[in-house]
Amino acid sequence: MAFFIVLTLFTSAKQFVGEPISCWCPAQFKKFHVAYANAYCWIKNTYLVPFEETLPVEHDDRNQREIMYYQWVPVIFAFQAFMFFLPRMFWKHWNGYSGFDLKKVLKIAEDAAYESPDDRSEKIGHLAVFIDRWIAVRDCIVSKTKTLTKIKEYIANGGFHHGNFMSVFYLITDFLYFANSLGQIFLLEAILGNRFLYVGPDFLKLMFESKKWEDMARFPLVTYCDFDIRQLSNLQRWTVQCSLPVNLFNEKLFVVVWFLLFGMTLINGIHLIWNIITFCLPWRQHEYVNKYLTISKPKHYSSIEDVRQKDLVDKFTTHYLKRDGIFVIWMVSANTSQVLASELVHTLWVNYCQKPAIQTYINLQDGERQC
Numbered sequence: 001m002a003f004f005i006v007l008t009l010f011t012s013a014k015q016f017v018g019e020p021i022s023c024w025c026p027a028q029f030k031k032f033h034v035a036y037a038n039a040y041c042w043i044k045n046t047y048l049v050p051f052e053e054t055l056p057v058e059h060d061d062r063n064q065r066e067i068m069y070y071q072w073v074p075v076i077f078a079f080q081a082f083m084f085f086l087p088r089m090f091w092k093h094w095n096g097y098s099g100f101d102l103k104k105v106l107k108i109a110e111d112a113a114y115e116s117p118d119d120r121s122e123k124i125g126h127l128a129v130f131i132d133r134w135i136a137v138r139d140c141i142v143s144k145t146k147t148l149t150k151i152k153e154y155i156a157n158g159g160f161h162h163g164n165f166m167s168v169f170y171l172i173t174d175f176l177y178f179a180n181s182l183g184q185i186f187l188l189e190a191i192l193g194n195r196f197l198y199v200g201p202d203f204l205k206l207m208f209e210s211k212k213w214e215d216m217a218r219f220p221l222v223t224y225c226d227f228d229i230r231q232l233s234n235l236q237r238w239t240v241q242c243s244l245p246v247n248l249f250n251e252k253l254f255v256v257v258w259f260l261l262f263g264m265t266l267i268n269g270i271h272l273i274w275n276i277i278t279f280c281l282p283w284r285q286h287e288y289v290n291k292y293l294t295i296s297k298p299k300h301y302s303s304i305e306d307v308r309q310k311d312l313v314d315k316f317t318t319h320y321l322k323r324d325g326i327f328v329i330w331m332v333s334a335n336t337s338q339v340l341a342s343e344l345v346h347t348l349w350v351n352y353c354q355k356p357a358i359q360t361y362i363n364l365q366d367g368e369r370q371c
Contacts, residue, residue: 003260005077005078005081019038019245020042020070020244020245020246021038021041021042021046021242021243021244021245021246022038022242022243022245023037023038023041023225023240023241023242023243024240024241024242024243025037025240026238026240037225037227037238037240038242040225040227041225041227041240041242042071043071044225044227045066045067045068045071046066046067046223046224046225046242046244047062047063047065047066047067047223047224047225048065048067048220048223048224049062049065049223049224051222055224055239059226062224062226067220067223069191069192069193070219070244070246070247070250072191073246073250073253076188076191080184080257083180083184084180086176086180087173087176087177087180090169090172090173090176091169091170091173094169095166095169097165098165098166098169098324099134099137099138100134100166100324100328102166102328102331105127105130105131105328105332106331106332106335106336108123108126108127109123109124109127109332109335109336109340109344110335110336111123112124112127112336112340113336113337113339113340120340120343121343124340124343124344124347125347127344127347128344128347128348128351129351131325131328131344131348132348132351132352135163135320135321135322135325138163138324139163162322163321163322163323163324163325164322164323164324165324166324166327166328167279167323167324167326167327168323170275170279170327171272171275171276171279174268174271174272174275175272177264177268177271177272178265178268178269178271178272181261181264181265181268182261182265182269184261185197185258185261185262185265188254188257188261192218192254194218194219195218196218196254196258199218199254199255199258200255200258200259200262203255203258218251218254219244219247219248219250219251219254220244220247221243221244221245221247221248222241222242222243222244223241223242223243223244224239224240224241224242225239225240225242226238226239227240278330279323279326279327282318285317285318285323285326286313286314286317288326288329288330289313289316289317289321289326289329289345290313292329292338292341292342292345292346293313293345293346293349295342296342296343296345296346296349298346298349298350298353299350299353300312300349300353300362301313301349312353312358312361312362315358315361316349316352320352321348325348329341329344329345332344
């Protein structure tokens with residue numbers, strides 16, 4: 001987003017500081033006539049006719065060759081910056097409804113990473129207690145009657161109380177970033193109308209063939225402009241040849257923008273697919289939690305995989321943490337370190353195993369254990 005804001009300021013400076021267009025006017029034109037021609041041709045659009053071709057006689061043919069984008073380049077870049085800000089606004093808005101201040105939690109985790117071992121363990125303990133209470137509130141459904149409770153539970157199965165809220169909206173935000181970068185490529189194709197989709201490949205082809213930038217012919221430097229001047233009762237049409245030095249910069253900027261959007265689309269697409277696999281496949285969640293439990297080796301967890309341990313880890317992952325809890329751990333790992341995430345999982349596991357219901361389950365004999 002900051003990149004497009006810089007482009008907006010740069011292109012605006014090129015338009016309003018200096019002369020973005022300069023027209024070759026007849027000798028009888030005085031200085032103020034030339035200034036009028038330049039201003040008129042800048043706001044009215046110009047049209048492109050290659051030097052190898054003759055100027056069309058019909059004005060409709062000339063209008064079909066009009067170039068209508070160069071005045072709006074700063075607005076285009078500003079709009080792109082705003083579009084890249086929308087997914088962030090979407091995430092900040094909907095994440096607030098989860099009841100979990102993820103930004104503050106990550107700040108606490110980040111501060112704990114630089115503390116002494118004792119202070120870090122204390123802060124991680126407070127963080128684990130907060131997450132445990134948030135999970136309790138998340139899973140609590142209370143109604144006046146059993147029927148209303150069942151209805152709420154049924155509605156909640158795909159939403160907040162089912163532990164999917166943050167992870168689902170994070171995936172939607174990921175998709176918005178991907179759709180945003182991909183959609184802007186096609187948006188620029190529609191606005192510019194100069195085969196913008198192929199700017200990158202054509203540029204690379206020119207570089208390999210050692211040709212000049214001007215050979216791309218997408219942002220013409222020389223165009224033509226028609227305007228009428230009324231003198232008393234006579235109406236006279238003039239055709240002047242104009243140069244657009246601003247297009248010299250626009251061409252290079254849009255080549256950079258093409259590679260930027262293409263790269264962002266590729267990265268966002270891979271990131272979206274990876275997150276879908278991570279959050280939607282249960283075995284990936286179990287594998288992620290098991291990794292940290294294997295590293296920390298907390299109480300009631302053994303490296304030997306037996307049926308009871310698998311069942312307990314499944315309850316911890318699927319019924320306790322759920323997707324949102326694993327998402328929080330993943331965010332802590334991504335924004336701080338895996339060491340801190342491992343210690344957080346360790347503390348959450350210890351607290352989970354100390355719950356009366358889980359203690360009863362752990363103490364059951366194999367023959368008494370319920371399925």
